[in-house]
Amino acid sequence: DQQVKQNSPSLxxxxxxxxxxNCDYTNSMFDxxxxxxxxxxxxxxxxxSISSIKDKNEDGxxxxxxxxxxxxxxxxxxxxxxxxxAVYFCAGLYNxxxxxxxxxxxxTVKP
Amino acid sequence: DAGVIQSPRHEVTEMGQEVTLRCKPISxxxxxxxxxxxxxxxxxxxxYFNNNVPIDDSGMPEDRFSAKMPxxxxxxxxxxxxxxxxxAVYFCASSSYxxAGGDEKLFFGSxxxxxxx
Numbered sequence: 605d606q607q608v609k610q611n612s613p614s615l616x617x618x619x620x621x622x623x624x625x626n627c628d629y630t631n632s633m634f635d636x637x638x639x640x641x642x643x644x645x646x647x648x649x650x651x652x653s654i655s656s657i658k659d660k661n662e663d664g665x666x667x668x669x670x671x672x673x674x675x676x677x678x679x680x681x682x683x684x685x686x687x688x689x690a691v692y693f694c695a696g697l698y699n700x701x702x703x704x705x706x707x708x709x710x711x712t713v714k715p
Numbered sequence: 716d717a718g719v720i721q722s723p724r725h726e727v728t729e730m731g732q733e734v735t736l737r738c739k740p741i742s743x744x745x746x747x748x749x750x751x752x753x754x755x756x757x758x759x760x761x762x763y764f765n766n767n768v769p770i771d772d773s774g775m776p777e778d779r780f781s782a783k784m785p786x787x788x789x790x791x792x793x794x795x796x797x798x799x800x801x802x803a804v805y806f807c808a809s810s811s812y813x814x815a816g817g818d819e820k821l822f823f824g825s826x827x828x829x830x831x832x
Contacts, residue, residue, distance in 0.1 A: 645826075647806055650821070695758075
């Protein structure tokens with residue numbers, strides 16, 4: 605039962621361009637949505653989050669957009685840098701600490 | 716702060732053997748999670764504890780899997796008997812519950828790469 609879906613397993617972009625990673629969810633009870641970044645041989649680390657009552661949250665080069673009616677969120681990285689190359693996981697949070705993740709999208713930023 | 720500590724980093728075992736994965740959460744955190752990462756399902760929640768009490772173990776795939784948290788600073792995930800399809804990376808994560816303003820963040824360990832031959 606995948607409550608969070610990331611349908612693109614991989615994405616490749618040129619350095620300096622925009623990266624857009626997408627995520628869909630089915631659970632209407634999620635209170636927050638979070639993005640985590642994972643490098644090889646390391647655990648995921650928190651990147652950015654958004655409350656379910658907002659439609660946008662920005663932190664430096666990273667912006668997350670939420671469309672509740674479509675049950676869709678996206679992560680924008682502008683400009684993309686080679687160091688952003690990693691696997692990005694989308695997650696939904698409910699009951700204050702029950703967090704469900706998607707399958708992840710591998711981002712490659714080419715110099 | 717040492718972060719979440721998992722051991723071992725790598726485990727290679729033969730089918731049918733018992734496997735025990737260990738986790739030490741961040742000091743002061745009262746929620747602990749076990750996730751499994753596979754190519755097909757990504758990060759899959761197996762079980763989580765609040766204040767050492769299991770809250771939701773619906774993600775535990777079979778009775779072969781069991782998890783314990785005897786105290787606030789230690790948890791184990793056991794697979795007995797192990798099967799080749801259990802091969803995956805197993806992550807432990809911890810957090811403070813309830814969080815401030817609902818802005819929860821999980822802190823992950825580096826994971827245990829399990830290979831069952």
